[in-house]
Amino acid sequence: MRKKTLVRSVRIHYVIKKWRGAIIMPYVNIRITNENVTPEKKALLIKGATQLLVDVLGKNPNTTVVVIDEVNTDNWGIGGETITARRKDGR
Template identity: 55%
Template sequence: MPYVNVRVTREGVTPAQKAEIIARMTDVLVEVLDKDPRTTFVVIDEVALADWGVGGVPVTEYRARQHD
């Protein structure tokens, strides 16, 4: 019973995009590990941008630095 947890920033991810993520993650486990898709769980967590960091700084600051 595989369980996959995908975390993305809360920036307008659409229901269609979430459905595609769920389908593709399930397909990977079926193809690579021969898992049963009926017992494969995929959970998508949306994280507020203020709660996400990269490179030791909040993601908004990280992105601002990339444009400098």
């Protein structure tokens, strides 16, 4: 059975942060389950989130930061069950 990879949460923070002495804005945080996420898929998520902010909000891609957090399926729950348990039931 092929495991599903789900983007569970995307947060865009419009706060001023410093990275290597430069002010960066915005900061995008993507949370996904840690199932079958290849480096190529992560690169596509980063590129896509950055381009979305350029296209919709006119943000500078050079100051946009994207962070991907992978969460173990034992540590993520929906409806009182872990994702691990739901996967065992085929959901």
